[in-house]
Amino acid sequence: MVTPLACVRQLATALEERPSDYDALIERVADRPFVLLGEASHGTAEFYRLRGEITRRLIEEAGFEAVLVEADWPDALRLNRFVAGHSEDTLMGAFGDFQRFPQWMWRNSQVRDFIAWLACHNDAASAPVGFHGLDLYSLHRSAEAVIAYLEGIDTEQAERARKGYACLDHHGDPFHYGRDVAFGLTPSCEAASIRLLIDLLHKAPDYLRTDGRRAADAQFFAEQNARVVVHAEEYYREMFGSRVDTWNLRDTHMAETLAALHGHLRRQGGIGKVVVWAHNSHLGDARATEMGGARGQHNIGQLVRERFGAERVLLVGFTTHTGHVAAARDWDSPVEQRWVRPARKDSYEGLFHQSGLDRFYLPLSGVEAEPLNATSLERAIGVIYRPETERGSHYFRASLARQFDAIFHLDETTAVEPFDTGGPWRKEEVPETYPFGL
Numbered sequence: 001m002v003t004p005l006a007c008v009r010q011l012a013t014a015l016e017e018r019p020s021d022y023d024a025l026i027e028r029v030a031d032r033p034f035v036l037l038g039e040a041s042h043g044t045a046e047f048y049r050l051r052g053e054i055t056r057r058l059i060e061e062a063g064f065e066a067v068l069v070e071a072d073w074p075d076a077l078r079l080n081r082f083v084a085g086h087s088e089d090t091l092m093g094a095f096g097d098f099q100r101f102p103q104w105m106w107r108n109s110q111v112r113d114f115i116a117w118l119a120c121h122n123d124a125a126s127a128p129v130g131f132h133g134l135d136l137y138s139l140h141r142s143a144e145a146v147i148a149y150l151e152g153i154d155t156e157q158a159e160r161a162r163k164g165y166a167c168l169d170h171h172g173d174p175f176h177y178g179r180d181v182a183f184g185l186t187p188s189c190e191a192a193s194i195r196l197l198i199d200l201l202h203k204a205p206d207y208l209r210t211d212g213r214r215a216a217d218a219q220f221f222a223e224q225n226a227r228v229v230v231h232a233e234e235y236y237r238e239m240f241g242s243r244v245d246t247w248n249l250r251d252t253h254m255a256e257t258l259a260a261l262h263g264h265l266r267r268q269g270g271i272g273k274v275v276v277w278a279h280n281s282h283l284g285d286a287r288a289t290e291m292g293g294a295r296g297q298h299n300i301g302q303l304v305r306e307r308f309g310a311e312r313v314l315l316v317g318f319t320t321h322t323g324h325v326a327a328a329r330d331w332d333s334p335v336e337q338r339w340v341r342p343a344r345k346d347s348y349e350g351l352f353h354q355s356g357l358d359r360f361y362l363p364l365s366g367v368e369a370e371p372l373n374a375t376s377l378e379r380a381i382g383v384i385y386r387p388e389t390e391r392g393s394h395y396f397r398a399s400l401a402r403q404f405d406a407i408f409h410l411d412e413t414t415a416v417e418p419f420d421t422g423g424p425w426r427k428e429e430v431p432e433t434y435p436f437g438l
Contacts, residue, residue: 004351007371012360015408022054024361025316025406029062033262033273034304034313038280038404040349041381042102043326043335046413047318048110054316055275056117059129065270066130066261067118070278071098071106073228073257074141076133077221083118084128086214091116095419100137102383104326104335104418112419127270132261134254134278134300139174139232142225146196149222153207157199164192168233178236193233197226220264224257231256247297251282255303276300280317280404281380281396288402289378301403317404319379321353323413324427327385334423337415338385339430347377348400352409359410364401372401 002010015021029035035058039047058064069076075097081087082094089096091112098106115131122128143165150158167189170176180186200223207219231253238244262272276283278300286292286299301315322342326335343349352360364372378398379390386393400407418425 002371004371004374004376005354007369008352008355008362009357011368012355012357012362012409014357015359015361015410019053019057021361022057024363025054025314026057026061028363028406029058029314032312032314033271034258034276034308035064035274036276036278036283036301036304036313036315038278038283038315038317040280040317040319040379041325041327041340041385042105042279042383043381043416044318044320044323044413045110045416046320046410048108048114048416050318050408050410051277052110052114052117055114055277056121058273058275059118059121062273063271064129064273064275065127065265066132066274068132068134068258068261068274068276069106070135070254070282071133072100072135072138072141073133073221073224074138074145075100075106076131077145079115080131083115083122083131085119085122091119092419097141101332102328102335103420104416105383107419108326109417109419127268130261132257134257134276136228136232136235136250136253137174138225138228139177139236140168140172142228142232143168143193145225146200146222146229149218149225150200154203157203160199161196164196165189165229167192168229174232174236175239177233178239181237182240188237189233190230190237193226193229197223197230200226216264216268220260224260227256227260228253245295245297247291247299251297251299251303254278254282255300255307258300258304259307279380279382280319280378283315284317284398284403285315288400289398290396314406315404317400317407319349319352319407319409320413321349321409321411324415325381325385325413326415326418327381328383329386331384335418335421336423337425337427338387339428340381340385340413341387341390343379344377344391344395347379347395348372348398349379349409351376353411357409357411360408362407362409364404364406369401373399375399378403 037051078097079094082089095107147161181188235249266272282299283301285301291297324337327338377395
């Protein structure tokens with residue numbers, strides 16, 4: 001019987017810092033329209049760099065038409081205008097709408113380099129490759145964007161939207177809105193936000209009398225902002241309830257955003273090929289993890305496989321053993337270069353380290369990968385890293401070969417380089433008492 005360790009050593013291909021590192025993955029993509037590229041943390045430079053390099057090849061060699069990232073729709077839309085050549089922004093100025101914690105997820109050197117490349121690529125392209133956001137946190141900014149769109153095309157409807165969205169006003173704080181509605185202190189904006197989305201969809205033929213892709217894009221971008229308002233309103237309201245899992249609300253919205261963008265690209269004469277950048281916990285099929293079993297949670301990877309068929313989707317995870325990561329100690333605290341504790345020996349990351357292969361690509365399909373169907377621990381670091389409670393805070397159980405189609409593992413990694421740190425920016429040293437002091 002082949003052990004998981006022997007399986008890794010047999011199937012893995014070493015990474016050599018060459019374009020050919022991605023040949024096997026690109027071959028597996030074939031004509032799939034959806035490639036979802038993960039990350040085991042939100043602050044690892046190598047994850048961003050590898051995803052950027054893979055995405056370049058997907059665009060150049062496989063005709064991918066859009067990049068969809070774990071960011072708010074209106075924030076990413078400013079970058080989209082820049083890469084499409086429809087903006088007066090400088091490269092750095094185009095990142096100006098990323099103001100919500102954690103800014104370093106997108107305001108960093110690695111993303112800047114990819115955006116600079118994408119803008120150059122689009123200069124010579126017949127149709128620009130878009131850069132869009134998946135997330136739903138932008139309740140107020142998305143409402144403002146809908147109103148701004150309508151003011152330029154239908155002033156009467158813009159006034160209706162302004163009045164309809166007025167019930168969201170809690171000094172721009174969506175948490176206060178959700179709390180006050182949940183406890184019956186103020187009326188809900190649910191009905192108004194749904195009605196405004198329906199109106200926008202119903203009036204689309206009138207708004208699209210202007211020919212051309214830019215008019216169709218502007219209408220779609222407004223519709224998506226209206227959808228964000230509907231889903232964000234529910235998300236913040238349910239944060240203070242107990243009936244609905246807000247994780248499921250968020251990932252359902254992200255999966256629907258992917259489907260909506262796919263459909264929009266097809267209506268514009270494209271194939272609808274989209275590459276997604278988000279955390280492993282969103283992209284690895286939740287049915288293969290304890291979040292999908294014990295917790296009853298789903299995620300984008302599961303929903304997209306179910307909706308479009310597993311044969312049309314490629315789920316790719318990224319893992320690391322140790323190194324440094326850009327993360328905060330607490331929510332809204334400054335970003336730091338945190339030292340990442342070596343992975344537990346009873347985890348997949350520990351197994352990969354034990355293989356002695358350092359950096360590698362690992363396909364996970366077929367009978368050869370069956371030893372990696374076994375359930376083991378897997379690590380996830382978000383924007384907060386708490387090594388003192390790492391087992392409970394950052395590990396969950398998963399069946400790797402059912403969760404992903406392939407993995408990139410890098411044994412030691414470094415932190416992304418933020419534009420802004422808000423505090424000292426130096427590497428956290430390994431504690432002298434490690435492994436006994438943590």
